[in-house]
Amino acid sequence: MKLSKSMSMFAAVTVVAMSVTACSSGSKPAETTKPAETAAAGDATAATAASPAAGGTAELKPEAGAKLKIWDSKDERAFTDEMIKEFTAKYNVPVELEELAPPNVVTRLQTDGPTGLAADVMIFPHDHVGRAVAGELLLPNDVFGDVTKKENTESAIQGISYENVLFGYPRAAETYALYYNKDLVKEAPKSFDDVIAFSKTFNKDGKYGIMWETGNFYFNYPFIASSGGYLFGKNGTDKNDIGINNDGAVASMKVYASLKQVLPVKSADITADIKRGKFTGGEVAMDINGPWELAGYKKALGDKLGVADIPTIAGKPAVSFSGIKAWYVSSFTKYPNAAKLFARFASTKDAQLKLNKLVGSVPTNKDAQNDPQIKNDPYVSGFVGQFNHSVPMPSIPEMNNVWAPAGAALTEVWDNGKDPKTVLDNAVTQIKDLNNGAKK
Known part of the structure; x- marks a missing residue:
């Protein structure tokens, strides 16, 4: 994603869109979307496994009849289409991709979330996390939080957290x-x-x-x-x-x-x-x-x-x-288990290496960074030195x-x-x- 362009687009080209203030406390997610209540409803296919802290082997199960909408930019569509194909084959959950420029996501979520038109999972620049959290637009990365922190760099985790709560599922790092x-x-x-x-x-x-x-x-x-x-x-x-x-x-x-x-x-x-x-x-x-x-x-x-x-x-x-491209789960989703599963599925080491292969991205996953695919790449490794002199963009x-x-x-x-x-x-x-x- 062009972070950038999300991450530049954190910038002059999108100044007008980004000047919109955070949504008011009046725009709150529907209470029926809360994951705890979903589980409490006794759905036979809801989460039954423990948190996958030990290597991420235990998983949630998607809700019966779950279907997802994803917001991502057109620039990395080849990767997202592949993730959708593999995810659907594994979990039998249909997924629709709607192209949306990442800098515009939080504003759209603010307006479309309460109406039921928003995506369940989305990508946006990590510097928008604070605004999204203030608007109560996101679910925390709770079930997969421990394994996410274990697998990814400290700076990546810092970038996609807010007030010490992890919200994102990192898939790539960006600087210039x-x-x-x-x-x-x-x-x-x-x-x-x-x-x-x-x-x-x-x-x-x-x-x-x-x-x-x-x-x-x-x-x-x-x-x-x-x-x-x-x-x-x-x-x-x-x-x-x-x-x-x-x-x-x-x-x-x-x-x-x-x-x-x-x-x-x-x-x-x-x-x-x-x-x-x-x-x-x-x-x-x-x-x-x-x-x-x-x-x-x-x-x-x-x-x-x-x-x-x-x-x-x-x-x-x-x-x-520096910025972190990450998946986030909408607090308005009707299928929080399926949404969290997709965000995790599309941010693992294998997913990050696939993204690198397709578009030349820089992984945040520590094992992926040490994989020969990355270490032997003179271009991607060329960004590593600059990352050592970068600071996370405030969120x-x-x-x-x-x-x-x-x-x-x-x-x-x-x-x-x-x-x-x-x-x-x-x-x-x-x-x-x-x-x-x-x-x-």
């Missing part, structure tokens, strides 16, 4: 790294000073040494965090402690501003589609992007494609956002208030040459104002 064309760039640059030097020799007739979405806060977090800036304090949980305008952030943003000299293109004119076409066509030598582009880039460039850490910023390793509801002010600040610096400190101060004020008025 530096793609480069080896025919054009013999060796990946170590610093953005190197990027500028190379670009001055390469730029000509619409060709650029590097291109990335300069107005998208998701991709530009390294220009905040690498020298000591941060979004929210206390590991992303303190909405009142905002550090995108501290001295470290301003120092990194000065590097960001300096790059306009080798990429003299307005932010609005750098879209994912434009950038993709230029990179695969040899008009751009380097691209900062995520693993969702890997399959297409490999097809276009073959052995010419390289993946490396994002260049250092002001002498510091580039600190990117508190106030994350929704960040995108528009932060994106506007980037545009003011990039397009209009405004002072980074001034525009970042203004962005912090706007975010705090939104936070103070946000519904919980």
Whole structure:
């Protein structure tokens, strides 16, 4: 999924959709959907097994007559279609897939859940978890919680939990790294000073040494965090402690501003589609992007494609956002057992390796990460180094208030040459104002 694109789409392209506030406490799930009540009803095919903590061998059983609807993006449909086929063959539960862009899922669940039109299981960026939990839209990952925590990385579990309660079933990790064309760039640059030097020799007739979405806060977090800036304090949980305008952030943003000299293109004119076409066509030598582009880039460039850490910023390793793509179970589902079974089934080691094979994703499952399929892949393993310098995107509801002010600040610096400190101060004020008025 394009996290990204879910995870970028956590961004400028979806700012309007993501500016919707969390649903009110009036939109609550139907009481009949609660799993405890389903079991209490005495359904002969309901859960009868214990929690699968010991290796996940004991399982729930789907409810009689269960059928599921899944929300997932079109970008990874080949994987989801395969999971549906295998799940139905094993559990005899029909599953319908409806394509929906992950950044729009929580808003749709908020409106469609009470009417019975929502999906039972869905994918959305982990930074929306807080808003979904505040709206009482999700069931916890309880039955499979222990085995999920045992099998997956700590950062993955942190990303899909809220207030120490696990809600997600992780299937892939995401951050972004530096793609480069080896025919054009013999060796990946170590610093953005190197990027500028190379670009001055390469730029000509619409060709650029590097291109990335300069107005998208998701991709530009390294220009905040690498020298000591941060979004929210206390590991992303303190909405009142905002550090995108501290001295470290301003120092990194000065590097960001300096790059306009080798990429003299307005932010609005750098879209994912434009950038993709230029990179695969040899008009751009380097691209900062995520693993969702890997399959297409490999097809276009073959052995010419390289993946490396994002260049250092002001002498510091580039600190990117990381995100977790995960399945979640709707609190409105009529079939919580079947829904939890599907979420577990489609997030195991084998499922994550299959997803990697189909789209080049990065597993969160620790055994999958150590599988030769991953360790011997020069592209996927190329993202590992950058993951070591990433931080999980905050998942508190106030994350929704960040995108528009932060994106506007980037545009003011990039397009209009405004002072980074001034525009970042203004962005912090706007975010705090939104936070103070946000519904919980």
